Amino acid sequence: MKLSTKGRYGLRAMVDLGIHSEQEPVSISSIAARQQISDRYLEQLIGKLKKAGLVSSVRGAQGGYQLARDPGEISAGDILRVLEGDLMSVTCDGDGDGDTPCCEVSDYCVTRYVWQKVHEGIIAAVDNLTLAELIEQSKGMHGGC
Amino acid sequence: MKLSTKGRYGLRAMVDLGIHSEQEPVSISSIAARQQISDRYLEQLIGKLKKAGLVSSVRGAQGGYQLARDPGEISAGDILRVLEGDLMSVTCDGDGDGDTPCCEVSDYCVTRYVWQKVHEGIIAAVDNLTLAELIEQSKGMHGGC
DNA sequence: GCAAACCCCACTAAATTGCTAGGATTTCCA
DNA sequence: TGGAAATCCTAGCAATTTAGTGGGGTTTGC
Numbered sequence: 156m157k158l159s160t161k162g163r164y165g166l167r168a169m170v171d172l173g174i175h176s177e178q179e180p181v182s183i184s185s186i187a188a189r190q191q192i193s194d195r196y197l198e199q200l201i202g203k204l205k206k207a208g209l210v211s212s213v214r215g216a217q218g219g220y221q222l223a224r225d226p227g228e229i230s231a232g233d234i235l236r237v238l239e240g241d242l243m244s245v246t247c248d249g250d251g252d253g254d255t256p257c258c259e260v261s262d263y264c265v266t267r268y269v270w271q272k273v274h275e276g277i278i279a280a281v282d283n284l285t286l287a288e289l290i291e292q293s294k295g296m297h298g299g300c
Numbered sequence: 301m302k303l304s305t306k307g308r309y310g311l312r313a314m315v316d317l318g319i320h321s322e323q324e325p326v327s328i329s330s331i332a333a334r335q336q337i338s339d340r341y342l343e344q345l346i347g348k349l350k351k352a353g354l355v356s357s358v359r360g361a362q363g364g365y366q367l368a369r370d371p372g373e374i375s376a377g378d379i380l381r382v383l384e385g386d387l388m389s390v391t392c393d394g395d396g397d398g399d400t401p402c403c404e405v406s407d408y409c410v411t412r413y414v415w416q417k418v419h420e421g422i423i424a425a426v427d428n429l430t431l432a433e434l435i436e437q438s439k440g441m442h443g444g445c
Numbered sequence: 446g447c448a449a450a451c452c453c454c455a456c457t458a459a460a461t462t463g464c465t466a467g468g469a470t471t472t473c474c475a
Numbered sequence: 476t477g478g479a480a481a482t483c484c485t486a487g488c489a490a491t492t493t494a495g496t497g498g499g500g501t502t503t504g505c
Contacts, residue, residue, distance in 0.1 A: 292409070
């Protein structure tokens, strides 16, 4: 139960875009260099973010990526959902093929109950956190941690 | 970012123990049969829970497991932390070997910031949820979901 | 026209997950 | 006193996921 590099890199890339792409599009290679990430790998992650409509692209030379919306209109949850899949989707222990009802085994709905609670906690946290806020945070700390 | 069977099975096993082990210890095989879980696998999970001090064991014939503490004194978070590892541990993207400071790359502390928020949300959810509450939930629903 | 960039898909080594297997040890009970 | 029932311990293994790498294409500014 941990955040993979997909989510971590994606958050950093989006913050980077927010800071550097206001005037002109930013290339994968420049983000990768600043963030010290494999550019081939980052390319795939940003591809997903583009398909999800969070970033827009400009093809050809001097092209690159830009945020598709205002940073205030993008939440950390939006980014993480794209890259990490459903954030703690609430599933039963049933096989989920639709044939069997969700809960034929005694008392395993506790899982569902717990997960509902956890899910609510996560969603509340990441959906109320805008990219704008993260960018502000990031600008605030120069080198220090 | 999902709950593995470890956490799901562990929660169900603990609820099962809470319901059935008040008088006498309960064997792995009976829990596994009721919960429809591989007993060999469950054995390993309960082993961890024992090492963590959440359940106690009685060896030999007619032995088995019991809750080590009152269900009101065990939280869902306690169980999940044992089986799923740190719940969203807040780590930087630094290599974490202690040699390099946490944040030598520009602005990746946003990861840390986001994760702090998510972590708080999760902890608040699972640590305020007692096993007693889950047992009550479980008893409340007979077959229904 | 050519280089810089995005785009797309396939492959792979390493780690994790969800088990299975084979025992050894302890203890109740007939 | 001899099983049988149970916990304990460690190792292995197939399937999946992760974190990339690789080899191309296509679009576009200069």
